[in-house]
Amino acid sequence: MREFSYAKAVDPEEAVRLAGTGARYLGGGTNLVDLMREEIETPTALIDVSGLAQGITETPGGGIEIGAATSNTAVAAHPRVRHDYPMLARAIVSGASGQLRNMATVGGNLLQRTRCAYFYDEAARCNKRSPVSGCDAREGFHRAHAVLGVSEQCIATHPSDMCVALVALDAQVDILGPAGARAVPLEQLHREPGDTPHLETVLAPAELITAVRLPQATVAANSTYRKVRDRASYAFALVSVAAALRVEDGTVSEVRIALGGVASRPWRAHLAERELLGAPATAESFRRAAETEFRAARPSRDNAFKVSLAPRVVADVLEGLIR
Ligand code: SF4
Numbered sequence: 001m002r003e004f005s006y007a008k009a010v011d012p013e014e015a016v017r018l019a020g021t022g023a024r025y026l027g028g029g030t031n032l033v034d035l036m037r038e039e040i041e042t043p044t045a046l047i048d049v050s051g052l053a054q055g056i057t058e059t060p061g062g063g064i065e066i067g068a069a070t071s072n073t074a075v076a077a078h079p080r081v082r083h084d085y086p087m088l089a090r091a092i093v094s095g096a097s098g099q100l101r102n103m104a105t106v107g108g109n110l111l112q113r114t115r116c117a118y119f120y121d122e123a124a125r126c127n128k129r130s131p132v133s134g135c136d137a138r139e140g141f142h143r144a145h146a147v148l149g150v151s152e153q154c155i156a157t158h159p160s161d162m163c164v165a166l167v168a169l170d171a172q173v174d175i176l177g178p179a180g181a182r183a184v185p186l187e188q189l190h191r192e193p194g195d196t197p198h199l200e201t202v203l204a205p206a207e208l209i210t211a212v213r214l215p216q217a218t219v220a221a222n223s224t225y226r227k228v229r230d231r232a233s234y235a236f237a238l239v240s241v242a243a244a245l246r247v248e249d250g251t252v253s254e255v256r257i258a259l260g261g262v263a264s265r266p267w268r269a270h271l272a273e274r275e276l277l278g279a280p281a282t283a284e285s286f287r288r289a290a291e292t293e294f295r296a297a298r299p300s301r302d303n304a305f306k307v308s309l310a311p312r313v314v315a316d317v318l319e320g321l322i323r
Contacts, residue, residue: 237261
């Protein structure tokens with residue numbers, strides 16, 4: 001590990017002031033410190049923001065605001081989350097061990113890096129780690145890689161479970177930076193790789209995520225998260241589905257679907273949602289709508305199974321939500 005300076009910020013404004021060129025914000029460190037050990041991340045300064053903005057508060061419109069330094073454990077255990085946004089609690093619990101959830105923060109979860117093995121291997125070619133060097137995953141081991149939102153330059157998946165649920169819940173991300181405060185929908189926070197896979201978010205230099213806000217959404221109370229993976233405990237998703245459903249007189253009146261493990265960013269299945277509105281609430285229409293979402297899929301040699309697996313998981317999850 002290389003030398004770096006360390007400072008603990010007392011408030012978000014100070015954190016932004018301290019964040020010069022080469023600095024990184026430190027939350028729980030569950031991903032960043034690993035990356036520093038491997039010298040994939042080499043910050044010259046760490047600005048510790050783990051003590052800022054913790055907790056969950058009610059917002060005037062009936063939603064909730066989650067401070068960016070709130071631990072993943074605290075979010076998953078919060079009564080409002082468990083009752084009104086169960087897909088979020090389930091996604092977090094499926095994402096990591098208890099110890100990791102205790103350390104990991106919401107802001108850090110949003111900004112975690114891909115777990116593509118070549119990204120972590122200094123000897124491999126990786127456009128995300130070293131721009132314009134190539135992508136060894138394309139012809140290499142890519143069974144777990146993405147089929148949606150990919151490019152010739154990168155086929156990595158976004159690894160977060162929490163973000164999949166947050167995208168389905170229309171989360172907004174509050175940001176503070178040198179130019180002031182702004183908010184972006186979480187769905188627009190992460191970039192697709194295109195020709196610049198090393199640019200992963202729309203955050204400008206020194207911008208700090210301060211909170212995530214969830215609007216009130218009645219449909220979210222009838223929601224869940226399903227994660228399909230190679231082993232039962234703490235593996236990254238091959239396919240994951242966050243879904244919420246409201247059915248009236250046998251037809252779909254409201255639906256949310258987001259996908260993990262299949263795309264370069266947390267993927268809201270807008271095409272499938274549109275197709276399902278007003279459609280019969282049956283496994284067959286659920287599966288067909290999800291297949292529509294995958295018409296644009298660009299699978300690689302060993303991950304085409306996701307294109308047929310994901311619609312089946314979506315159909316099963318939505319069927320389980322019919323009340
Ligand atoms: Fe790097 Fe992306 Fe290729 Fe993996 S898929 S080796 S992260 S460029």
